[in-house]
Amino acid sequence: MSTALERGRTLAATLNPNLEKTLADRYDQAVPDFAETLIEHAYGRIYAREGLDLKTRQLITIGALTALGGQTAPQLKINIQHAQAQGASKTEIYETIMQMSLYGGLPAAINALNTANEYFADSEMAEPQA
Amino acid sequence: MSTALERGRTLAATLNPNLEKTLADRYDQAVPDFAETLIEHAYGRIYAREGLDLKTRQLITIGALTALGGQTAPQLKINIQHAQAQGASKTEIYETIMQMSLYGGLPAAINALNTANEYFADSEMAEPQA
Amino acid sequence: MSTALERGRTLAATLNPNLEKTLADRYDQAVPDFAETLIEHAYGRIYAREGLDLKTRQLITIGALTALGGQTAPQLKINIQHAQAQGASKTEIYETIMQMSLYGGLPAAINALNTANEYFADSEMAEPQA
Amino acid sequence: MSTALERGRTLAATLNPNLEKTLADRYDQAVPDFAETLIEHAYGRIYAREGLDLKTRQLITIGALTALGGQTAPQLKINIQHAQAQGASKTEIYETIMQMSLYGGLPAAINALNTANEYFADSEMAEPQA
Amino acid sequence: MSTALERGRTLAATLNPNLEKTLADRYDQAVPDFAETLIEHAYGRIYAREGLDLKTRQLITIGALTALGGQTAPQLKINIQHAQAQGASKTEIYETIMQMSLYGGLPAAINALNTANEYFADSEMAEPQA
Amino acid sequence: MSTALERGRTLAATLNPNLEKTLADRYDQAVPDFAETLIEHAYGRIYAREGLDLKTRQLITIGALTALGGQTAPQLKINIQHAQAQGASKTEIYETIMQMSLYGGLPAAINALNTANEYFADSEMAEPQA
Numbered sequence: 001m002s003t004a005l006e007r008g009r010t011l012a013a014t015l016n017p018n019l020e021k022t023l024a025d026r027y028d029q030a031v032p033d034f035a036e037t038l039i040e041h042a043y044g045r046i047y048a049r050e051g052l053d054l055k056t057r058q059l060i061t062i063g064a065l066t067a068l069g070g071q072t073a074p075q076l077k078i079n080i081q082h083a084q085a086q087g088a089s090k091t092e093i094y095e096t097i098m099q100m101s102l103y104g105g106l107p108a109a110i111n112a113l114n115t116a117n118e119y120f121a122d123s124e125m126a127e128p129q130a
Numbered sequence: 131m132s133t134a135l136e137r138g139r140t141l142a143a144t145l146n147p148n149l150e151k152t153l154a155d156r157y158d159q160a161v162p163d164f165a166e167t168l169i170e171h172a173y174g175r176i177y178a179r180e181g182l183d184l185k186t187r188q189l190i191t192i193g194a195l196t197a198l199g200g201q202t203a204p205q206l207k208i209n210i211q212h213a214q215a216q217g218a219s220k221t222e223i224y225e226t227i228m229q230m231s232l233y234g235g236l237p238a239a240i241n242a243l244n245t246a247n248e249y250f251a252d253s254e255m256a257e258p259q260a
Numbered sequence: 261m262s263t264a265l266e267r268g269r270t271l272a273a274t275l276n277p278n279l280e281k282t283l284a285d286r287y288d289q290a291v292p293d294f295a296e297t298l299i300e301h302a303y304g305r306i307y308a309r310e311g312l313d314l315k316t317r318q319l320i321t322i323g324a325l326t327a328l329g330g331q332t333a334p335q336l337k338i339n340i341q342h343a344q345a346q347g348a349s350k351t352e353i354y355e356t357i358m359q360m361s362l363y364g365g366l367p368a369a370i371n372a373l374n375t376a377n378e379y380f381a382d383s384e385m386a387e388p389q390a
Numbered sequence: 391m392s393t394a395l396e397r398g399r400t401l402a403a404t405l406n407p408n409l410e411k412t413l414a415d416r417y418d419q420a421v422p423d424f425a426e427t428l429i430e431h432a433y434g435r436i437y438a439r440e441g442l443d444l445k446t447r448q449l450i451t452i453g454a455l456t457a458l459g460g461q462t463a464p465q466l467k468i469n470i471q472h473a474q475a476q477g478a479s480k481t482e483i484y485e486t487i488m489q490m491s492l493y494g495g496l497p498a499a500i501n502a503l504n505t506a507n508e509y510f511a512d513s514e515m516a517e518p519q520a
Numbered sequence: 521m522s523t524a525l526e527r528g529r530t531l532a533a534t535l536n537p538n539l540e541k542t543l544a545d546r547y548d549q550a551v552p553d554f555a556e557t558l559i560e561h562a563y564g565r566i567y568a569r570e571g572l573d574l575k576t577r578q579l580i581t582i583g584a585l586t587a588l589g590g591q592t593a594p595q596l597k598i599n600i601q602h603a604q605a606q607g608a609s610k611t612e613i614y615e616t617i618m619q620m621s622l623y624g625g626l627p628a629a630i631n632a633l634n635t636a637n638e639y640f641a642d643s644e645m646a647e648p649q650a
Numbered sequence: 651m652s653t654a655l656e657r658g659r660t661l662a663a664t665l666n667p668n669l670e671k672t673l674a675d676r677y678d679q680a681v682p683d684f685a686e687t688l689i690e691h692a693y694g695r696i697y698a699r700e701g702l703d704l705k706t707r708q709l710i711t712i713g714a715l716t717a718l719g720g721q722t723a724p725q726l727k728i729n730i731q732h733a734q735a736q737g738a739s740k741t742e743i744y745e746t747i748m749q750m751s752l753y754g755g756l757p758a759a760i761n762a763l764n765t766a767n768e769y770f771a772d773s774e775m776a777e778p779q780a
Contacts, residue, residue, distance in 0.1 A: 004690070027503055030484045030510075033695075034503075040654070041691045042232050042496065045683075052225040056186055060193035060226055064233040065497065067194040067625070070331035071460035074504075075497040094290045095182040096190055102172050103194040105587075105623045106302065107325065107335040113287055113294075114334075120290075134300070157633055160614045160640075163305075164633075170264070171301045172626065175293075195627065197495075201591040201721040204634075205627040224680045235457075235493045236692065237715065237725040243677055243684075244724075250680075302622050312615040316576055320616055323580035324587040324623040327755075330461035354420045355572040356580055362562050363584040365717075365753045366432065367455065367465040373417055373424075374464075380420075394560070423565075430524070431561045432752050435553075442745040446706055450746055453710035454717040454753040485702040486710055492692050493714040547763055550744045550770075554763075562756065585757065591721040594764075595757040 005036065008044025011054075015082040058083035062096045062112075067104030070111025077119045090120065135166060138174025141184075145212040188213035192226045196242035197234030203245045210249050220250065265296065268304025271314075275342040318343035322356045322372075327364030330371025337379045350380065395426060398434025401444075405472040448473035452486045452502075457494030460501025467509045480510065525556060528564025531574075535602040578603035582616045586632035587624030593635045600639050610640065655686060658694025661704075665732040708733035712746045716762035717754030723765045730769050740770065 012019045023035035047057055061079045065072040080093055097116060101109035142149045154165035177187055191209045195202040210223055227246060231239035272279045284295035307317055321339045325332040340353055357376060361369035402409045414425035437447055451469045455462040470483055487506060491499035532539045544555035567577055581599045585592040600613055617636060621629035662669045674685035697707055711729045715722040730743055747766060751759035 026507070027500075030480070030507065031488050031503065034488070037691075037695045038496065041687075041695065045687045045691065046229050046232055049225060049228070051219075051221040052189075052229075056189060056222075057225075057229060059182075059186060060190050060229060061233065063190035064193050064197040064230055067197055068233065068495070068497070069329065069459065069461070071329070071501060072497045075500065089181075090290070091181040092186075095179060095187075098179070098291050098294070099176050099182075099187060099190060100194055102176055103191065103198065103625045103627060105328070105625045106298070107328070107332045107623060110287075110335065111331060113291065117286070117290065156637070157630075160610070160637065161618050161633065164618070167301075167305045168626070171297075171305065175297045175301065198625070198627070199589065199591070199719065199721045201589045201631060201719070202627045205630065220680070228681050228684070233495045233497060235495045235718070236688070237493060237718070237722045240677075240725065241721060243681065247676070247680065306619050306622055309615060309618070311609075311611040312579075312619075316579060316612075317615075317619060319572075319576060320580050320583035320619060321623065324583050324620055327584040327587055328623065329459065331459070349571075350420070351571040352576075355569060355577075358421050358424070358569065359566050359572075359577060359580060360584055362566055363581065363588065363755045363757060365458070365755045366428070367458070367462045367753060370417075370465065371461060373421065377416070377420065427561075427565045431557075431565065435557045435561065436749050436752055439745060439748070441739075441741040442709075442749075446709060446742075447745075447749060449702075449706060450710050450713035450749060451753065454713050454750055457714040457717055458753065479701075481701040482706075485699060485707075488699070489696055489702075489707060489710060490714055492696055493711065493718065546767070547760075550740070550767065551748050551763065554748070558756070588755070588757070589719065589721070591719045591761060592757045595760065 004044035004048075005040040006044070007048045008039040008042070011048050012039050012043045015085050016078075055083065055086040055088050058086050059088055059092060059096050062093060063100055066097050066100040066108055066112035069104065069108045070115070073111070073115045076112060076115045080116060080119050081123075134174035134178075135170040136174070137178045138169040138172070141173045141178050142169050145215050146208075183216075185213070185216040185218050188216050189218055189222060189226050192223060192242075193230055196227050196230040196238055199234065199238045199241065203241070206242060206245045207249045210246060211253075264304035264308075265300040266304070267308045268299040268302070271303045271308050272299050275345050276338075315343070315346040315348050318346050319348055319352060319356045322353060323360055326357050326360040326368055326372035329364065329368045330375070333371070333375040336372060336375045340376060340379050341383075394434035394438075395430040396434070397438040398429040398432070401438050402429050402433045405475050406468075445473070445476040445478050448476050449478055449482060449486045452483060453490055456487050456490040456498055456502035459494065459498045460505070463501070463505045466502060466505045470506060470509050471513075524564035524568075525560040526564070527568045528559040528562070531568050532559050532563045535605050536598075575603070575606040575608050578606050579608055579612060579616050582613060582632075583620055586617045586620040586628055589624065589628045589631065593631070596632060596635045597639045600636060601643075654694035654698075655690040656694070657698040658689040658692070661693045661698050662689050665735050666728075703736075705733070705736040705738050708736050709738055709742060709746045712743060712762075713750055716747050716750040716758055719754065719758045719761065723761070726762060726765045727769045730766060731773075 009020065016022075020035050020039050023038060027034040047054065058079060062076065062083055065076045065079060083093055094113070094116060097109055097112045100112065139150065146152075150165050150169050153168060157164040177184065188209060192206065192213055195206045195209060213223055214220075224243070224246060227239055227242045230242065269280065276282075280295050280299050283298060287294040307314065318339060322336065322343055325336045325339060343353055344350075354373070354376060357369055357372045360372065399410065406412075410425050410429050413428060417424040437444065448469060452466065452473055455466045455469060473483055474480075484503070484506060487499055487502045490502065529540065536542075540555050540559050543558055547554040567574065578599060582596065582603055585596045585599060603613055604610075614633070614636060617629055617632045620632065659670065666672075670685050670689050673688060677684040697704065708729060712726065712733055715726045715729060733743055744763070744766060747759055747762045750762065
C-alpha cells in the first residue's frame with residue numbers, strides 16, 4: 001500500500017469516516033479503484049501537504065467551488081461539512097462565498113449562498129433539539 | 131462620500147497605497163469612476179466585512195484566481211502581493227495554488243505556478259541585496 | 261445613505277419593486293447587508309451608469325448568463341423578466357440566447373433556451389386570459 | 391437545400407432518427423430554423439468532416455462536456471447515447487469521464503460520473519429482460 | 521452554393537471585406553473549409569438572423585467575450601472593430617465591458633478593459649492626423 | 651515507492667523521457683514533490699488505466715484543453731506532442747480542435763488552432779531538412 005494512500009485514509013477519516021466507502025459504493029463498479037485514487041491523491045497528496053492548515057484549506061476549496069459556478073453544489077455541500085469538521089464557523093463559510101462574487105461573478109456567489117442555505121437548513125433540522 | 135468608499139480607501143491603503151491612483155490613471159478616462167467603484171465595492175463592501183481575517187481572504191482569492199484559469203495572471207500577481215502584505219508566507223501561497231489542481235484542473239494550477247514563479251523572481255530581483 | 265445606494269434603489273424599483281426585500285429576506289441573516297450591497301453596487305454603480313440604455317444592458321446580461329453555461333438558470337429567469345420590464349421583446353431575448361451558441365458553445369445555448377421556454381411557459385400561465 | 395444540411399441529416403439519422411424532429415418541436419417556434427441550423431452545422435459541417443472516426447469524435451465530445459462542468463448533463467446523456475450508437479463501450483465512456491478529472495477538476499468529473507450512472511440505470515431499466 | 525453561405529458572405533463583407541480571405545489564409549490548409557464553415561454558420565446562420573439589430577448583436581458578443589475571461593483577447597479586438605462598423609460608440613463598448621464585472625468577475629472585466637485600451641490606442645495611432 | 655508512481659514513470663517515459671525532470675526542475679523547490687505527485691497521479695493513476703487506448707486518451711485531452719479556452723496553450727502544446735508520440739496524425743489533432751468549436755465556442759477553437767499552428771511551425775523548423 002502506498003504511503004500517500006495511507007496518509008489520505010488517515011486524513012479523510014477525520015473529515016468523514018465513511019468517505020472512502022461511500023465513494024467506492026457509488027463509483028468503483030464503473031470506474032475501478034475510483035475511491036482509492038481519489039483518497040490517495042486528493043487527501044494523501046494534496047490536503048495532507050504541510051505548510052497550510054486544514055481549516056484554511058477547506059475555506060479555499062469552498063471559495064474555488066463557488067467561483068467555478070453553481071454546478072458544483074454537491075461538492076460544495078460536502079466541503080462545507082468538511083470545513084465545519086476542521087473548525088470553520090458558519091460566518092467564515094458565508095464570508096468566503098460572498099467574497100467570491102468579485103471573482104466568479106454575482107450569479108456564482110448567489111448559487112453558492114442558496115446551496116449553503118439549503119445545507120444548513122438540512123443539517124440543523126437533522127440535529128436533536130436539546 | 132459614502133462610508134463604504136471610506137472603508138475601502140482605508141483598507142486598500144494597507145495593501146498598496148497607490149492602488150486607487152493606479153486604477154484611476156489606467157481606466158477612469160474610458161470608464162468614469164472605475165477606480166472609485168472598485169475601491170468602494172471590492173474593498174469597502176467585501177474585503178472590509180467582518181468575520182474572516184484578511185490573510186485568509188487573500189489566500190481564498192489566490193485560490194479562486196487559480197481555479198478560474200491562466201487568464202487571470204495579472205490579477206494573481208497583484209493578489210500575491212496583497213497576500214504577502216497581510217502576512218501570508220510564500221509556502222502558504224504556493225500550497226494554495228497546488229491545492230487548486232483538484233478543482234480547476236492541473237493546467238490551471240500549472241499556469242498559476244508559472245505566474246507565481248515569475249512574480250517571486252521579479253520581486254526578489256527588485257529587493258536590495260543586504 | 262450613499263448616493264450610489266439611492267440610485268440603485270430607484271433603478272431596481274423600476275425592474276422589480278420587491279427586489280431588495282426579496283434579497284434581504286433570503287440572504288441578509290447569513291450575510292449581513294447582502295441586499296444593500298447588491299443594490300448599491302449592481303444597480304447604483306453599474307446599471308445606473310450613463311452611456312448605454314437599460315434595454316441593451318439587459319440583453320447583454322442575458323447573453324453573458326447564457327455564455328457562462330446552464331448553471332445560471334435562476335439568474336437568467338430574473339434577467340429575462342428585467343429585460344421585458346425594459347421593453348425587450350421575446351424575439352430579442354431568444355435571438356440573444358441563440359447567438360451565444362457561437363461563444364459559449366451549443367450546450368450553453370440549449371440550456372438557456374430550455375430556461376427561457378420554462379420561464380415563458382410559467383409567466384404565460386400566470387397571466388389572466390382576456 | 392444545402393449540401394451541408396443533407397450531409398448533416400444523413401449523419402444525424404444514424405445517431406438518432408428523431409433528432410431533427412425532436413429539436414424542431416422543442417425550439418423552432420421560439421427560434422425559427424433552430425433544428426435545421428444545428429443539423430447543418432454540428433452534423434453537416436463538423437461531425438461529417440473527414441479525418442477522424444465518429445466513435446473517437448463522440449468520446450472527445452463526452453470529454454469536453456465533462457470538462458466544462460456539471461451543467462451540461464442533458465447534452466452529456468445525448469452524447470453518451472450517440473457514442474454507444476457509434477460502438478463505444480460503457481468502459482470507454484467511463485474512462486473518458488474519469489480522465490477529465492485532470493483537466494476540468496474532480497467536481498466536474500464526479501458530476502459527469504453521476505450523470506452517466508443515471509443514464510445507464512435508466513437505459514438498462516428500459517431494456518427488455520430476455 | 522448554400523444560401524446561408526451567401527448571406528454570411530454579404531454580411532461579413534459589411535464588417536470586414538477581408539474576413540473570409542484572412543481566415544482562409546490562416547486556417548484552411550490545416551482545417552479544410554474552415555473559413556467557409558465559419559462564414560456560413562456564424563454570419564449566415566446567426567448574425568444574419570432577423571429580430572435583433574446588428575449593433576446590439578455586436579455589443580452582446582463583446583459582453584460574452586468579456587465574461588468568458590481574458591483568453592479571448594484576439595476575438596475581442598475583432599468584435600470591437602465589428603461593433604464600431606455597426607455604429608457602436610467607444611462609450612457603449614466600454615460600458616458593456618464594465619457591466620460584465622458583475623457576471624464574469626472583476627478580473628475578466630479588467631482583462632477586457634486592458635484589451636480595449638490596447639485596441640483603441642493602436643487604432644488611433646493608425647489613423648491619419650487631420 | 652508506490653506502484654502507481656512506478657506505472658506513471660514508465661508511461662511518462664514513453665511520451666517524453668525528460669518530463670519528470672523538467673517538472674521537478676521547474677516546480678519542486680516551491681512545491682515539494684510536485685513532479686512525483688503529477689507523475690504518480692496523472693500518468694500512474696489516470697493515463698495508465700485500462701479500457702481506453704493512449705492515442706484516444708491524448709486526443710480527448712486535446713479536446714478538453716481546447717474547450718477550456720485559450721489559457722491552456724502551454725499544456726496544449728505538450729499534449730499535441732504526446733498525441734503524436736502515440737501515433738495521432740496532424741489531421742486528427744486539427745479535427746479534434748475544430749470539433750470543439752461546438753462545445754467550447756468558436757473563440758476557444760480559434761485560440762487552439764493558433765496554438766497548434768505555432769506548435770507545428772516550430773516543430774517543423776526544428777526538424778532536419780532531408
